[in-house]
Amino acid sequence: MEPASGDVEYEPRSVKEVLAEMKDTAELLIDLSYSAVLHGSDDIAEEVIALEGKMDVLQMQARMSLLMAARSPEDAEELAPVLGVVGAAEKIADAAGDIAKVVLEDIGLPQAMRATLPEAIETLVHATIAESSPLAGGTLGALNLETETGVRVIAIHRGGDWILNPHRDTDLRVDDRLLLRGPEEGIADVYEEATGREYRPPEPPEADDTDLERAVDSIVLMKNMSELAVDLAYGSVLFDSTDVAEEVVELEAEVDALQSRFEAWTLQAAAHADDPVSLRGLVHLANSTEVISDAAVEISEGVLRGLGTHPVVEHAVQESDEVIVRVTVAHGSAFDDTTLGEEQVETETGMRVIAVRRPPDDWVISPGPETEVHAGDVLLAKGTRLGAERLTELSGGERIE
Incomplete structure (x- = not known):
């Protein structure tokens, strides 16, 4: 880690506020770093490095505030898990940042990597609002972009600062740089409205039909499972749920196993590759992705060790605009014996189903529109509180707290 420039001084700032900002920043960084790799974009990679520096400042502020709060052994015991959450977000x-450096330092990736990533990464695009844009001057709530287009503004870069997880009352201004995520068709419409220019998606190269395919596929699966582990880790903290925390541990173990298989497949591929050095980028990606899954376990460690959830962490997670819920599908409900696409779950509820768990212990990670859903399945979904209520209603089952 490179130290952030400038001095950091103690500020009487709420630990809850800092933790919430760290959580939002960490989730944005995962999105941005893989998007930089997908698009081979130095521009996005530099945004990652800048935000990494911001995270360094946030974690120092959080640690200072926690040290000020610890006045007895009992305080130290209660605050230890909070330090774990701070350290995990920093990791x-x-x-x-290490993933972004694969792009910035031109470490190199095989063609198969960028050809496979679009299947795992929802379109993520920057768009700067032009003076003539109909979006300028409106609020996100009034513009209703997410409902109309399926596109979400996940962050706004304004005057050197980031507005993370903007809400319905957030206004859009000329020269705001929006970070948009959503289906490509919707992205094209919003991009054109914002910039006045036609959106031209990047064309990833065709996948190589080589022995690298298994190594590349394993990294994509590691990425999906690591992101899910982070979401579930915050969920375990919010619900103070040992069951959810244990699921995080299981996912981290699976990521470790995948990394071991990845290393074997990469070494085999290197033996007959024309340019073995081009595989260095893959190794960097795998190592960094495994670190993310390790960090997820650290987030949930206090719950795993029976220390419970400190109220400040629980409140910080609740501060986020996005919540994580588990909903069981009931017999005869709208979701029974259908697919996520047929019922248009994301459109109908605004919730993104991040995994489906099937009895007894089968997982579908990052399910798509074709994923089947049946009674007894547990949907793990991320989105707004209102969306969570709608999801529970349509599933006909119970929301597991």
Whole structure:
């Protein structure tokens, strides 16, 4: 990790506020770092490095505030898990920075990597609002972009600062740089409205039909499972749920196993590759992705060790605009014996199903529109509180707290 420039001084700032900002920043960094790799974009990679520096400042502020709060052994015991959450968010930021350096330092990736990533990364695009844009001057709530287009503004870069997880009352201004995520068709419409220019998606190269395919596929699966582990880790803290925390541990173990298989497949591929050095980028990606899954376990460690959830962490997670819920699908409900695409779950509820768990212990990670859903399945979903209520209603089952 490179130290952030400038001095950091103690500020009487709420630990809850700092933790919430660290959580939002860490999740944004994961999105940005992989997007930089997908698009081969130095511009996005530099944004990652800048945000990594911001995270360094946030973690120092959080540690100072926690040290000020610890006045007895009992305080230290209660605050230890909070330090774990702070350290984990910092690790995620460092890992994202290392992923960005694969692009900035031109370490190199095989063609198969960028050809496979689009299947795992929802379109993520920057768009700067032009003076003539109809979006300028409106609020996100009034513009209703997410409902109309399926596109979410996940962050706004304004005057050197980031607005993370903007809400419905957030206004859009000329020269705001929006970070948009969503389906490509919707992205094209919003991009054109914002910039006045036609959106032209990047064309990734065709996948190589080589022995690298298994190594590349394993990294994509590691990425999906690591992101899920982070989401579930914050969920375990919010619900103070040992069950959810244990699922995080299981996912981290699976990521470790995948990394071992990846190393074997990469060494085999290197033996007959024309340019073995081009595989260095893959190794960097795998190592950084594994660090993210390790950090997820650290987030949930206090719950795993029976220390419970400190109220400040629980409140910080609740501060986020996005919540994580588990909903069981009931017999005869709208979701029974259908697919996520047929019922248009994301459109109908605004919730993104991040995994489906099937009895007894099968997982579908990052399910798509074709994923089947049946009674007894547990949907793990991320989105707004209102969306969570709608999801529970349509599933006909119970929301597991």
